[in-house]
Amino acid sequence: MKRIFLGAALCGLAFMVNVAGAQEPAKLSEEAAKVKALLEQKMPHAPITHIEKTPYLGGVYEVFLGKEQIIYTDAEVNYVLAGSIIDMAGTPAKMTNLTEDRLRDLKRIDIAQIPLDYAFKRVKGNGKRVLYLFSDIDCPFCERIEESIKGVDNVTVYTYLLPLDALHPDAARKSGTIWCAQDRAKAWDDYFKTKKLPDNGGDCETPIKKIQAMAENFGIRGTPGLIFADGTLIPGAIPRERLEAELARADKAAAPENK
Numbered sequence: 001m002k003r004i005f006l007g008a009a010l011c012g013l014a015f016m017v018n019v020a021g022a023q024e025p026a027k028l029s030e031e032a033a034k035v036k037a038l039l040e041q042k043m044p045h046a047p048i049t050h051i052e053k054t055p056y057l058g059g060v061y062e063v064f065l066g067k068e069q070i071i072y073t074d075a076e077v078n079y080v081l082a083g084s085i086i087d088m089a090g091t092p093a094k095m096t097n098l099t100e101d102r103l104r105d106l107k108r109i110d111i112a113q114i115p116l117d118y119a120f121k122r123v124k125g126n127g128k129r130v131l132y133l134f135s136d137i138d139c140p141f142c143e144r145i146e147e148s149i150k151g152v153d154n155v156t157v158y159t160y161l162l163p164l165d166a167l168h169p170d171a172a173r174k175s176g177t178i179w180c181a182q183d184r185a186k187a188w189d190d191y192f193k194t195k196k197l198p199d200n201g202g203d204c205e206t207p208i209k210k211i212q213a214m215a216e217n218f219g220i221r222g223t224p225g226l227i228f229a230d231g232t233l234i235p236g237a238i239p240r241e242r243l244e245a246e247l248a249r250a251d252k253a254a255a256p257e258n259k
Contacts, residue, residue: 029053031075035061038077050106056085056098064106068219070099108231109218118160118207118214120184125154129247134160134215134225137175137191138168144237145224146192151240155247159188160211162223176202229254 028036032051039048047066054062060072060081072081084099114132131149135142149157161179163171174197181187181198191197215225218233226234226243228250238246 032061035063035073035075035077039063039073042077043080054085062102068107070103070106104232107219107233109227109233111227111229111231114158114214114227116158118211119158120179120188122157122159122185122189123155124149124152124157127154127156129155129251130229131155131157131247132160132227133157134162134211134220134223134227136162136164136168136171136223137178137188138171139164139223141237142224143192145226145243148238148240148243152244152247159185160215161206161208162211162215162220162225163208164223172208173202175208176204176206179206179208180204 028051032053036048036051039046039051048063049066050062050064052062053059054072057072060074063071063073065071069082072085073079084097087096087098089095111132119132133145133149135145149155161175163175165172174191177197177200178184178187178191180200180202187198215221218225218227220233220235222235224235224237226238226246228234228246230250230253232246232250232253234246
């Protein structure tokens with residue numbers, strides 16, 4: 001029997017808003033529906049998105065809250081556990097964070113909902129693989145992801161200008177000049193090389209407000225936000241090695257859908 005560790009800390013549950021862009025979970029079973037009803041009685045303000053019985057710890061129920069967090073409960077909802085279930089079987093290198101893997105699946109984005117005309121496109125090599133990048137021009141972590149992108153090939157990067165107004169008050173203005181440039185991709189790349197903006201007033205019509213609303217719906221609350229071909233959403237400036245691995249994994253996962 002596999003050994004499983006559950007980090008349980010109920011305090012500080014994050015009941016976050018739902019993500020309209022995520023794929024819909026499967027219909028609840030009759031048993032899971034009863035658990036959901038009990039939870040709603042005891043936790044009336046928790047945005048319960050999905051409940052599913054697991055094979056772990058004798059069959060605890062996985063409860064997805066607001067597209068942001070998983071908690072676990074028993075069939076009678078006598079106990080609630082918050083934290084990650086870790087599959088401890090085998091060597092440390094083979095241990096798996098089962099909760100993290102499930103969050104990745106449950107938060108997957110329907111890429112059909114991502115409008116390409118809100119982005120500018122950069123193609124490297126054959127451009128076969130796809131990355132949807134939400135980026136703030138003044139974000140230092142976005143500069144790091146640009147370095148990671150330099151190290152991969154055969155990818156098409158759709159870049160969405162996502163200024164975080166509360167953190168970077170001048171980012172919206174700068175993003176406007178990028179969008180209003182004759183060659184947006186070149187203007188973007190040049191800025192990260194030289195820190196010089198295109199010579200325009202940034203006063204053309206831009207999709208920035210629409211991108212900000214779309215990012216909120218997708219659950220992207222920081223930059224960079226990376227969406228891969230299979231809809232997997234990963235936040236942060238991941239290193240080149242992981243970016244390459246995620247592109248390869250997502251391309252393989254999305255392949256049956258693209259045939």
